[in-house]
Amino acid sequence: MLEKNQYVATLTDKSQVESIFLVKYSSLQTGKTGKAYLNLVLMDKTGELEARVWDDVPQVASMAVRDAFVWVEGSCQNFQGRKQIVVKKLQGLREDQVKIKDYLKVGEFDSEEQYKELVAFVHSMKDPYYKALAESILIDDEEIVALMKKAPAAKTIHHAYRGGLLEHVVAITKTLDFLSELYSPFVDRDLLFLGGFLHDLAKIWELSFERSTDYTDAGKLLGHLVMGIELVEKKVIALDSTSGKLSGKFPEEKKLLVKHMIASHHGSYAFGSPKEPQCLEAFIVHAIDDLDSKINSIRKFIEADTNPGKWTLLHKGMERFFYKPEWARQATELNT
Numbered sequence: 001m002l003e004k005n006q007y008v009a010t011l012t013d014k015s016q017v018e019s020i021f022l023v024k025y026s027s028l029q030t031g032k033t034g035k036a037y038l039n040l041v042l043m044d045k046t047g048e049l050e051a052r053v054w055d056d057v058p059q060v061a062s063m064a065v066r067d068a069f070v071w072v073e074g075s076c077q078n079f080q081g082r083k084q085i086v087v088k089k090l091q092g093l094r095e096d097q098v099k100i101k102d103y104l105k106v107g108e109f110d111s112e113e114q115y116k117e118l119v120a121f122v123h124s125m126k127d128p129y130y131k132a133l134a135e136s137i138l139i140d141d142e143e144i145v146a147l148m149k150k151a152p153a154a155k156t157i158h159h160a161y162r163g164g165l166l167e168h169v170v171a172i173t174k175t176l177d178f179l180s181e182l183y184s185p186f187v188d189r190d191l192l193f194l195g196g197f198l199h200d201l202a203k204i205w206e207l208s209f210e211r212s213t214d215y216t217d218a219g220k221l222l223g224h225l226v227m228g229i230e231l232v233e234k235k236v237i238a239l240d241s242t243s244g245k246l247s248g249k250f251p252e253e254k255k256l257l258v259k260h261m262i263a264s265h266h267g268s269y270a271f272g273s274p275k276e277p278q279c280l281e282a283f284i285v286h287a288i289d290d291l292d293s294k295i296n297s298i299r300k301f302i303e304a305d306t307n308p309g310k311w312t313l314l315h316k317g318m319e320r321f322f323y324k325p326e327w328a329r330q331a332t333e334l335n336t
């Protein structure tokens with residue numbers, strides 16, 4: 001077993017690199033002079049950075065494929081405000097030669113603790129039908145529970161690390177709990193909760209995340225909104241066929257409302273929702289989902305920024321610079 005001795009977060013300008021990384025992305029490019037080079041994104045549990053290979057390109061390209069573990073020798077340089085490794089030597093490794101845990105990005109929360117918080121929210125639900133549906137998915141279904149504790153919430157945009165989905169869902173549910181009280185009795189707490197729990201749940205199947213994160217075939221062909229709605233349909237059928245679980249058939253209207261929470265959570269057609277939110281609860285879930293994902297992605301962006309001083313480099317997606325408070329300036333010093 002090879003020990004990992006250097007991590008992405010601790011590499012600084014001009015440091016010599018001799019370590020193992022997981023290949024997140026690999027692409028053959030042609031430079032201005034017509035010379036081929038390899039553009040890589042290498043990662044470990046502390047972050048990721050780009051790497052360039054200029055020598056032995058075909059041979060290195062055959063080893064540095066996505067999800068491969070590679071031994072890298074080279075130097076770290078600051079390039080356009082970001083760290084980059086210029087690779088001198090690269091060697092492919094077998095999976096049994098490394099400790100996989102060292103290479104997967106994790107969140108700062110413990111997934112088991114987060115799951116307990118989620119279960120407590122499920123237990124606090126009142127409506128027997130909504131509650132039974134939540135239990136059947138989030139407590140009784142072992143496959144879902146196991147995947148949920150590991151899944152990221154997205155490929156890159158927000159909570160893009162192991163346990164990120166659960167962190168996102170628990171944060172949203174806490175906010176929904178507060179809002180349900182604030183706007184009581186005009187919003188249904190149980191319906192809000194189901195929106196929070198289920199809106200992104202099918203990401204456990206939309207994404208593959210055993211190594212680097214990517215979309216699955218089902219994710220590409222259907223996506224988590226359609227797959228989430230399918231899951232609700234399947235679980236309601238199962239509840240209806242389990243005698244003694246509920247006093248009557250799962251009400252059609254309740255099933256439609258739960259599905260609507262999932263169908264509308266991206267807020268608009270442009271963002272992939274087949275329906276815009278058409279009830280107060282769906283409106284709230286969409287707004288809080290959007291807020292939580294933006295808070296996470298802006299925070300991570302500021303944290304990873306390497307620009308010295310008070311301002312970040314340009315955030316391309318949001319077309320603005322962000323102000324860096326003291327904690328972020330300290331993170332920059334560690335990053336560079």
Ligand SMILES: [Fe+2]
Nearest residue numbers: 199200224265
């Ligand atoms: Fe979503």
Ligand SMILES: [Fe+2]
Nearest residue numbers: 168199200289
């Ligand atoms: Fe979400």
